[in-house]
Amino acid sequence: MEENELVADLRNQFKLSATSLAEAEAKRNDAELSRPVSECIANLTLRYAEQLAKDLKLFAEHARRKSVKAEDVVISAHRNRGLTTSLTSLHDELRAQEREKARRDRRKGKKFSREDEMVDPDYTPNSDYTP
Structure with missing residues (x-):
């Protein structure tokens, strides 16, 4: 399968999942979803996910990293x-x-270097730190 076909397949699966979730939520709330509204929700969800992916990539690049971290998701x-x-x-x-x-x-009993044992991730120089 070519990369373009794979991407198209993933997009279709994503849209189907979004449609399914929207319909399930509508049913749970005793509402009905028309086909055009359902398709619109799927398209908006896909566009949002694409934009989110671009934003996350830019946040990681701005921090001079090649991978996205949880902090990037929170910032987004x-x-x-x-x-x-x-x-x-x-x-x-x-x-x-x-x-x-x-x-x-x-x-x-797993061994760590002395440096790892002494570093506390919650410590900041200007905080009222008590271990």
Whole structure:
């Protein structure tokens, strides 16, 4: 399968998923969705995802990185306060889980360099830091 065909197939699958989600939400809220409205939602969702991908790429490039990080996703949601709050909360939960896993690994005897053990990701020079 050529790359163009693959991209077209992925776009179609994405639009089908968006349509399916919109119809499920309409049904859950005892509403009906007409075919043109459903297609419009799918097209808007695809365009939004394409724009989001471009924004994330630019944020990563601006930070001189080749990969997108969670912080880029949070920044991209700055126009929507509720979404920003949710993403920030999720990001904080994931970071806490990663720190907990690292602590468990240390207790199990996995070796880390002395430098890794001394660095706390929550420390900032101007904060009232207490471990």
